[in-house]
Amino acid sequence: MSAKSAPATAAADPGVSAWKTILELVGWGEKVAPRFPMVAMELDLSPKQLGVLWRLDPDTVEEGLPMREVASSLYCDASYVTDMVDRLEERDLIERRPDPGDRRVKLLALTPAGESLRDRALEMLYTPPEGFERLSDEERRTLSELLAKVGAGSA
Amino acid sequence: MSAKSAPATAAADPGVSAWKTILELVGWGEKVAPRFPMVAMELDLSPKQLGVLWRLDPDTVEEGLPMREVASSLYCDASYVTDMVDRLEERDLIERRPDPGDRRVKLLALTPAGESLRDRALEMLYTPPEGFERLSDEERRTLSELLAKVGAGSA
């Protein structure tokens, strides 16, 4: 498996070429700006701050999310979560609530302003790239089904 | 278009749900670690440093790439490219070459060590997530074709 032959082999596998296209679409190729950081920047948030807002889905985390869980879910240190939360709290986007069951824990939840900013972010993030318009309705359905099969379990 | 109704509408559009799955697969969802930064970390590179190596494809940029082009392609400042290149050069991964045509310009090119590190990185990056194994050969071909249509022009 020499350095020269590996790429050729890879290109022949439709799974690999599909995956490469996905990386391009998402902004980890050469021509498109990375989507997630771009959305964050437009909303004056760092990517990780947007990550915090994102996890705080009001529909699923009614009571709030322990900071520790946010930290592990974002792959960053707890002390940094403290810092981000401080600043998001100053901007009145989230709030800390005591956990009735364990007084060490603080639960994070969105304020109304935070909810609406999160909504705007998800709307931007979830808008498919323009290339999707080149597919027919049926092709879009097929694509969605195939990807759902791929993503089952992780998505 | 209230904040509550928007997500429901989105879920009904197969284009949107396909795109959401893509975001999950790539690590911008909740359960998977972001792929690109992870690959970089495993190779002891920052994501942007990996970006530099990535652009320096020996097959397409024979003579080397001007630093200015690398900067704009990575959406970062030229001074930061200087810094990254300093450190990549210290690690003997890339080198600066004079541009015979314009003596202000420096061309970046991979050393042999840089080439092999880049190969390793691309091999990791281009390995599709495990979920792809759930597709038949024909499904993979279909997926690849549909995505190629979506990505045409940007990929």
Add this chain to the structure above:
DNA sequence: TATTGTTATACTCTATAACTATA
């Protein structure tokens, strides 16, 4: 004793501004 979160601190990442050399 182990765990949640905070504080203090330091290190890495990245941009701005001023500068040098070339065009």
Add this chain to the structure above:
DNA sequence: TATAGTTATAGAGTATAACAATA
């Protein structure tokens, strides 16, 4: 005068270690 790259510097992002409160 304008452009490619560098230097010096400052600011954001992020981690480590020591600590307080609670379990």
